[in-house]
Amino acid sequence: MQLAEPQDFERVLSSMCTEPHPAARDAAERFLATNPGDPGTYESVATLEERAVGLLGEVTGHPDPEGYVASGGTEANIQAVRIARNRADTDDPNVVAPTSAHFSFTKAADLLGVELRTAPTTDHRADPAAMSRLVDDDTVCVVAVAGSTEYGYVDPVPALADLAHDAGALCHVDAAWGGFALPFTDHEWHFGHADVDTMTIDPHKMGQAAIPAGGLLVRSRALLDELAIQTPYLESTSQVTLTGTRSGAGVASAVAAMEALWSEGYREQYRASMDNAEWLADRLAARGHAVVEPELPLVAADLSVPMTEELRSRGWRVTKTGAGEMRVVCMPHVTRSMLRSFVADLDWY
Ligand SMILES: *Cc1c(COP(=O)(O)O)cnc(C)c1O
Numbered sequence: 482m483q484l485a486e487p488q489d490f491e492r493v494l495s496s497m498c499t500e501p502h503p504a505a506r507d508a509a510e511r512f513l514a515t516n517p518g519d520p521g522t523y524e525s526v527a528t529l530e531e532r533a534v535g536l537l538g539e540v541t542g543h544p545d546p547e548g549y550v551a552s553g554g555t556e557a558n559i560q561a562v563r564i565a566r567n568r569a570d571t572d573d574p575n576v577v578a579p580t581s582a583h584f585s586f587t588k589a590a591d592l593l594g595v596e597l598r599t600a601p602t603t604d605h606r607a608d609p610a611a612m613s614r615l616v617d618d619d620t621v622c623v624v625a626v627a628g629s630t631e632y633g634y635v636d637p638v639p640a641l642a643d644l645a646h647d648a649g650a651l652c653h654v655d656a657a658w659g660g661f662a663l664p665f666t667d668h669e670w671h672f673g674h675a676d677v678d679t680m681t682i683d684p685h686k687m688g689q690a691a692i693p694a695g696g697l698l699v700r701s702r703a704l705l706d707e708l709a710i711q712t713p714y715l716e717s718t719s720q721v722t723l724t725g726t727r728s729g730a731g732v733a734s735a736v737a738a739m740e741a742l743w744s745e746g747y748r749e750q751y752r753a754s755m756d757n758a759e760w761l762a763d764r765l766a767a768r769g770h771a772v773v774e775p776e777l778p779l780v781a782a783d784l785s786v787p788m789t790e791e792l793r794s795r796g797w798r799v800t801k802t803g804a805g806e807m808r809v810v811c812m813p814h815v816t817r818s819m820l821r822s823f824v825a826d827l828d829w830y
Contacts, residue, residue: 490814494823495800497630497658499812501734502689508730508737509691515729517550521716526729529736533684536739537696540664541656541680542673547702549722550684550732553695554657555585556723557681560697560708561653562589564679565622567707568651577615578624579607579636583655586624595621605629605773607636613644620650625677627670628659631802633779633810635659635668642675651678651704657695661687662777664744665751678704684735689742689750689813694731750813754778757820758811764824778811788827795826 490500501509512526520527530550538546551557566574575596578586582599590597600611607625616623623645625636638654645652654670656663660682663670671677680698684690699705708721742750758775765782766772773781784807792799792807800808809815809823 491819492796492823493798494809494815494819495798496812497686497810498692499686499689499814501691502738502741504741505690505734505738509734510730512729512733515733516726517729517732518720518722518725518727519715519717523729526732529729530732533696533732533735533739534698536736536743537682537684537698540660540739540743541682541698542671543698543700546672546698547700547705548696548698550735551695551697551722552693552724552727552731553685554583554655554681554683555588555695557657557683557695557697558583558585558653558655559589559592560721560723561651561679561681562586562593562595562622564699564704564707565651565653566593566595568704569621571619571621573619574621575615575617575619576622576624577612577620577650579612579626581605581607581626581629581631581634581636582624583626583630583657605632605634607641609637609640609644612641616644616648616650618648620645620648622651622653623648625652625654625670627654627656627663627668628777630658631808632773632781633659633775633777635663635666635670635776638668638670638677639675642677645678646676652676653679653681655681657681657683658686659777660696661689661747662751662754665748666777672698672700684738685731687747687750687812688735688738690738691730691734693728694735696735751778754811754813754815757815757817758809760817761809761811761820761824764820768827773806780809780811781806783807784827792823792826797823797826
């Protein structure tokens with residue numbers, strides 16, 4: 482029988498994940514058979530997880546971070562909403578987010594019995610005034626997106642943190658995708674810039690770790706303790722994660738990627754990816770397409786639907802925004818020569 486092969490990345494312009502860094506790939510393989518969900522048994526991977534959280538703290542301006550390596554941004558967002566709900570004193574909790582928030586918040590709301598209220602964005606960014614109209618005494622969390630899934634745009638985090646705290650709610654920043662690019666920009670997005678309480682930042686996206694490696698960080702241990710449940714048959718007495726058995730490969734690869742790339746490697750990658758995004762945006766604009774100016778390495782433009790279908794039939798993997806624009810995510814595997822042949826195919830069409 483012939484072995485199935487994974488896709489190659491040569492024409493993948495749609496993914497928020499990428500080829501893992503070689504050191505991350507190697508570490509993932511070495512730690513495949515470890516379970517950080519049982520730290521008493523799997524001690525070395527538990528130590529690596531502390532290292533991962535420490536490194537994530539460096540990336541996000543937090544000198545004394547707490548958190549863990551989650552299965553992805555979805556789990557981290559669910560857990561952030563769970564922290565906010567558990568700590569609040571209300572029978573009817575709600576979360577206020579911009580419409581640009583990732584669909585994982587819909588899952589969180591459904592699972593946790595929390596109402597999700599979304600406010601329209603202005604120029605693809607959260608509008609604090611529109612969000613403030615949705616905040617009330619039962620608001621437990623205000624969500625800011627730092628690098629939106631559709632456009633790669635960054636919300637005004639300090640204003641949204643103020644909004645949260647005026648309401649006695651927590652401020653959660655979702656930097657699942659943008660977190661490893663934002664340190665090299667002027668955006669104010671992290672624990673050092675504003676009173677952020679919880680944050681999602683995924684090593685398995687821009688961080689170049691192997692899947693599954695998401696990250697949940699919290700300002701203080703007390704927030705993480707909101708998630709603690711008792712674990713009668715493990716050596717450790719409580720657990721804060723959503724999953725039980727979980728991937729040591731994700732943890733080890735996250736550490737390996739960050740040790741290899743933080744900070745100069747990520748900076749160089751950000752520059753190259755951003756250059757590519759700007760190059761593509763210019764080429765598309767020159768061909769008469771309305772382009773959403775890239776803020777992080779993600780380009781959206783109003784190509785016609787038949788055109789995106791034609792590109793797909795030529796092997797290109799591109800996706801669309803909710804508004805129907807074509808979306809190209811300039812991840813590390815996306816090179817200038819790939820984009821050149823992509824534009825050549827556009828011209829052919
Ligand atoms: C990808 C993404 C998520 C979800 O992360 P997964 O790892 O796919 O679960 C959440 N928020 C944002 C902004 C994302 O880009």
